[in-house]
Amino acid sequence: MTEKTGPINSQPITNEIETVLQRHMASYNENMTGFVQQTLIDVNSQPLVPAPAISLRLPTPEIKAELSPKPTIEMDKNSPILVEFYETFPTGQVFDSLASLRSTALEYGKKYNVALTTSKSDKTKVYLICKHGGYYRKNIKKATSPDKPMVKTRIRKSLKNGCSCLIYARYEKKGDFWTVRKSIGEHNHPIAEDPRTYAMYRSLEPEHLAFVHKQLKDSVCISDIVRSLIESGVKNIVSKDIENIQQDLKRKQAKAMAVAVALP
Structure with a gap:
C-alpha cells in the first residue's frame, strides 16, 4: 500500500501526526510533573492542626442522684409528727430570736427523732433542713504540688437522699423577731425509730x-x-x-x- 503525502512536503502524514502527538504528550507530562510536585510542596507546607478531641463526660454521682426519681414515703396527714410540725412552724409563725427558733426545732426533732440541721444561716435568714436533705457531693482534694500526689479521701455512705423537709425563716428588722416564711414537714424516707441514730441527740x-x-x-x-x-x-x-x-x-x-x- 502506497503512503499518502502532504501537498506541501513529501513527508508522510502519519509521521507528522505521531510527531505532534509525542510533542504534546511530552509537554503534558512535564506540566503534570510540575503540578504534582507543587501540590506536594503546598500540602507539606501546611501546619499539622490536630482535630479537636471529642470529650465524652459521663454523668457524675451528683447528676445521677438528681436525675434519678426521689423515693417517696406516704405520710399520714393526721400523724402526730406532721400535725405538731405544722402547729409549731406554720408560715407566719413568729419567734422572738433565732435561738428560740433553734431550741424549738431541737425539742421537736428530739421528740420525733427527726434531725433538723442548719443548711444556710446569716444575720437575716436561716434554713433548717432534714439531715437527709440535699445530695452528697464528693470532695476532691487536689495535689498541692507536682511532687505530692492527690490525697485519697475515705468513701463514706451518705445519708442525703433529697428529703424536702425544711424550715425557712427570716429576720424582721422592724419588729426585731424571726418569721417562718416556708415550712415543709413531709419526709421522703422512713423516720428512724432507734434514738441512737443521730449523734446530735x-x-x-x-x-x-x-x-x-x-x-x-x-x-x-x-x-x-x-x-x-x-x-x-x-x-x-x-x-x-x-x-x-x-x-x-x-x-x-x-x-x-x-x-x-x-x-x-
Missing part, C-alpha cells in the same frame, strides 16, 4: 456524764458503762460516745499535766 444529762467520768477514772470497761446506762434508762448512747468522752478526758488530763510542768 446522743447527749448525756449532767448526772449521767458525771457517772461516766467516774467509771472511766476507775478503769471500768466501756461495754459495762453502756450496760449500766441502759439499766438506768439511758438508751440513746452507743459505745462510740463513751470512747469520745474517754478521749476528751485524756486530752484534758494531758493539757493539765503540761500546764503543771510548765509552772516554776
Whole structure:
C-alpha cells in the first residue's frame, strides 16, 4: 500500500501526526510533573492542626442522684409528727430570736427523732433542713504540688437522699423577731425509730456524764458503762460516745499535766 503525502512536503502524514502527538504528550507530562510536585510542596507546607478531641463526660454521682426519681414515703396527714410540725412552724409563725427558733426545732426533732440541721444561716435568714436533705457531693482534694500526689479521701455512705423537709425563716428588722416564711414537714424516707441514730441527740444529762467520768477514772470497761446506762434508762448512747468522752478526758488530763510542768 502506497503512503499518502502532504501537498506541501513529501513527508508522510502519519509521521507528522505521531510527531505532534509525542510533542504534546511530552509537554503534558512535564506540566503534570510540575503540578504534582507543587501540590506536594503546598500540602507539606501546611501546619499539622490536630482535630479537636471529642470529650465524652459521663454523668457524675451528683447528676445521677438528681436525675434519678426521689423515693417517696406516704405520710399520714393526721400523724402526730406532721400535725405538731405544722402547729409549731406554720408560715407566719413568729419567734422572738433565732435561738428560740433553734431550741424549738431541737425539742421537736428530739421528740420525733427527726434531725433538723442548719443548711444556710446569716444575720437575716436561716434554713433548717432534714439531715437527709440535699445530695452528697464528693470532695476532691487536689495535689498541692507536682511532687505530692492527690490525697485519697475515705468513701463514706451518705445519708442525703433529697428529703424536702425544711424550715425557712427570716429576720424582721422592724419588729426585731424571726418569721417562718416556708415550712415543709413531709419526709421522703422512713423516720428512724432507734434514738441512737443521730449523734446530735446522743447527749448525756449532767448526772449521767458525771457517772461516766467516774467509771472511766476507775478503769471500768466501756461495754459495762453502756450496760449500766441502759439499766438506768439511758438508751440513746452507743459505745462510740463513751470512747469520745474517754478521749476528751485524756486530752484534758494531758493539757493539765503540761500546764503543771510548765509552772516554776
